[in-house]
Amino acid sequence: MNDRLFIFDTTLRDGEQVPGCQLNTVEKIQVAKALEALGVDVIEAGFPVSSPGDFNSVIEISKAVTWPVICALTRAVEKDIDVAAQALQYAKHKRIHTGIGTSDAHICYKFNSTREEILQRAVACVKYARRYVEEVEFYAEDAGRTDNEYLARVVEAVIKAGATVVNIPDTTGYCLPDEYGRKISYLMEHVDGIDKAILSTHCHNDLGMATANTMAGILNGARQVEVTINGIGERAGNTALEEVAMIIKCHNDIRIETNINTQKIYPTSRLVSSLMNMPVQANKAVVGRNAFAHSSGIHQDGVLKNVQTYEIMNPRDVGIDDNSIVLTARSGRAALKNRLELLGVKIENGSLDALYEAFLALADKKKDVNDDDILVLAGVDRSKNHRIKLEYLQVTSGVGVRSVASLGLNIAGEKFEAAAGGNGPVDAAIKALKKIIDRQMQLKEFTIQAISKGSDDMGKVHMQVEYDKHVYYGFGANTDIIAASVEAYIDCINKFKG
Numbered sequence: 396m397n398d399r400l401f402i403f404d405t406t407l408r409d410g411e412q413v414p415g416c417q418l419n420t421v422e423k424i425q426v427a428k429a430l431e432a433l434g435v436d437v438i439e440a441g442f443p444v445s446s447p448g449d450f451n452s453v454i455e456i457s458k459a460v461t462w463p464v465i466c467a468l469t470r471a472v473e474k475d476i477d478v479a480a481q482a483l484q485y486a487k488h489k490r491i492h493t494g495i496g497t498s499d500a501h502i503c504y505k506f507n508s509t510r511e512e513i514l515q516r517a518v519a520c521v522k523y524a525r526r527y528v529e530e531v532e533f534y535a536e537d538a539g540r541t542d543n544e545y546l547a548r549v550v551e552a553v554i555k556a557g558a559t560v561v562n563i564p565d566t567t568g569y570c571l572p573d574e575y576g577r578k579i580s581y582l583m584e585h586v587d588g589i590d591k592a593i594l595s596t597h598c599h600n601d602l603g604m605a606t607a608n609t610m611a612g613i614l615n616g617a618r619q620v621e622v623t624i625n626g627i628g629e630r631a632g633n634t635a636l637e638e639v640a641m642i643i644k645c646h647n648d649i650r651i652e653t654n655i656n657t658q659k660i661y662p663t664s665r666l667v668s669s670l671m672n673m674p675v676q677a678n679k680a681v682v683g684r685n686a687f688a689h690s691s692g693i694h695q696d697g698v699l700k701n702v703q704t705y706e707i708m709n710p711r712d713v714g715i716d717d718n719s720i721v722l723t724a725r726s727g728r729a730a731l732k733n734r735l736e737l738l739g740v741k742i743e744n745g746s747l748d749a750l751y752e753a754f755l756a757l758a759d760k761k762k763d764v765n766d767d768d769i770l771v772l773a774g775v776d777r778s779k780n781h782r783i784k785l786e787y788l789q790v791t792s793g794v795g796v797r798s799v800a801s802l803g804l805n806i807a808g809e810k811f812e813a814a815a816g817g818n819g820p821v822d823a824a825i826k827a828l829k830k831i832i833d834r835q836m837q838l839k840e841f842t843i844q845a846i847s848k849g850s851d852d853m854g855k856v857h858m859q860v861e862y863d864k865h866v867y868y869g870f871g872a873n874t875d876i877i878a879a880s881v882e883a884y885i886d887c888i889n890k891f892k893g
């Protein structure tokens with residue numbers, strides 16, 4: 396049987412320390428529930444003594460979540476531990492995460508102390524936390540730069556004092572993978588009683604090695620990993636949950652199992668990104684926009700023949716459901732034909748060449764060509780089978796006047812009209828639309844894509860609308876950007892289930 400690897404998610408504690416990314420309690424609960432659905436084992440919900448907001452979030456997350464262990468961070472200070480225990484009172488499964496810096500830099504400059512004194516404080520805080528909870532995790536801050544012999548003494552002492560998990564953070568992201576792996580292996584070999592606790596990795600990404608270090612830790616005996624969604628966190632961030640989960644899924648030779656439902660990875664990544672207003676870089680491993688997008692002709696041809704040529708994981712395994720091959724000026728006829736077929740467009744004999752010429756002319760002007768462009772090229776009216784259609788839209792807006800919009804919709808053959816004022820033309824148009832379609836829906840994301848060439852080019856709008864706990868993606872393309880926005884909103888509504 397494979398060993399079990401525990402996933403400790405710290406998106407809501409270490410991840411949330413990113414400047415400008417703070418979440419309110421309601422948003423934290425949303426993330427915590429998504430993490431529970433994703434299958435994480437432990438949710439680090441906050442640092443309760445740091446602020447009343449953090450204290451309250453740990454309480455509310457504890458109430459909202461059932462299966463994962465809820466963890467609260469403290470320093471090696473009794474008051475911190477008292478407050479953490481209080482914040483965890485409603486958690487069904489609870490853990491206190493306490494600790495202290497163990498590197499010489501921390502001992503000398505931060506604590507003005509000695510190795511012996513720090514060792515005693517480490518033992519004392521673990522014993523104190525054990526008075527409140529069964530599960531106590533100890534962190535040896537800056538373990539990455541801590542002398543291994545001294546670190547082993549600290550780890551042995553805290554396990555004896557009752558620590559059930561010992562966290563070995565590479566706080567500054569300094570270690571090389573081999574060095575970090577050897578550190579874990581040293582502790583596995585030299586700590587008496589190591590079998591009574593689990594060693595945990597906690598790697599920062601300052602030198603881009605967080606995931607590599609975490610994997611080195613796992614390969615050398617660590618059985619818990621501390622990670623965040625999208626790798627967010629202070630400075631260059633923490634190890635990304637999605638990277639570790641997919642490495643383990645792709646490499647059958649690593650005989651380890653997690654409880655992660657990988658198909659929830661992409662939606663969780665999008666949720667965290669949108670709530671924190673922190674975009675995911677396009678080339679981010681596993682969840683970036685381009686992670687599965689093969690744009691060169693050679694790659695596209697290979698993928699179409701057999702995905703194994705260039706794809707080591709299936710986008711569906713991480714919850715990406717669409718066909719994300721980006722068509723560019725370098726794409727071949729085979730890629731275009733395949734996309735048309737996927738879009739349900741039948742190509743008459745001999746018409747592919749002409750279509751391909753038109754596609755190349757468009758691709759020369761634009762960075763990438765999407766499904767709507769292709770449908771336009773193929774002369775297909777995307778909206779012709781939609782239940783709700785925009786019949787007309789008239790907007791008055793400008794500087795010093797209130798925007799007003801009136802629009803007409805055709806809903807399954809019946810015509811409706813409405814008008815509304817708003818804070819700008821898009822707001823006015825959407826308010827008018829909502830007068831006709833009165834549902835509890837909320838606009839979550841609204842992106843207007845740059846017009847590529849000329850003021851008469853198509854403006855493109857991507858939207859996400861939440862309705863009945865589901866998020867629907869919509870798209871609109873029109874030379875009038877306000878009309879494109881309304882079309883994108885209607886596109887979302889047309890996809891509503893129920």
Ligand code: KIV
Pocket residue numbers: 409534536537562564565566567597599
């Ligand atoms: O990076 C770190 O050392 C930490 C500890 C507080 C666990 O986040």
Ligand code: ZN
Pocket residue numbers: 409564566597599
């Ligand atoms: Zn950290």
